[in-house]
Amino acid sequence: MEGALLAFRVKTGVDGLDEVIEGGFLEGSLILLAGEPGVGKTVFSIQFLVKGVELGEPGVYAGFAEAKDALLENFSRHLGVDLAGLSKDKLKILDYTAMRNSEGASAILEAILDEVKALKAERLVIDSFSALAQA
Numbered sequence: 001m002e003g004a005l006l007a008f009r010v011k012t013g014v015d016g017l018d019e020v021i022e023g024g025f026l027e028g029s030l031i032l033l034a035g036e037p038g039v040g041k042t043v044f045s046i047q048f049l050v051k052g053v054e055l056g057e058p059g060v061y062a063g064f065a066e067a068k069d070a071l072l073e074n075f076s077r078h079l080g081v082d083l084a085g086l087s088k089d090k091l092k093i094l095d096y097t098a099m100r101n102s103e104g105a106s107a108i109l110e111a112i113l114d115e116v117k118a119l120k121a122e123r124l125v126i127d128s129f130s131a132l133a134q135a
Helices: 002-006 041-054 068-079 104-119 129-133
Strands: 059-063 091-095 123-127
Touching (some): 041 068, 059 104, 068 091, 104 129
Parallel strands (some): 059 091, 059 123
16 A cells, blocks of 8 residues: 555655655645745755656746846855756756746746646746746
């Protein structure tokens, strides 16, 4: 029975967390990660996507708070994660920091979903949902 449950789990990429949540997130789940600025929501999200790439599960990161170049630099310099070096056909980083308010949330979400379909992504991170909702 336990093996059947694990077959439908998605590993997070965070040491120890998968054990606590019985092998990972339930496949197909929507996970809302909330917290104060600076507690590690973006770090967790990137770890989740990187783990997916390692497992052959493509992912899309749609960022609204930190420009793509800054995100790549910060993860490379501070955490030793070379996001730019990851396979382009496995990880797509979308930069919505300079989004136009005229686009609106539905148009932006549609563009994100188009990227998910094009990449055949199995993992999606929207950082942050509140910024998307305000678009």
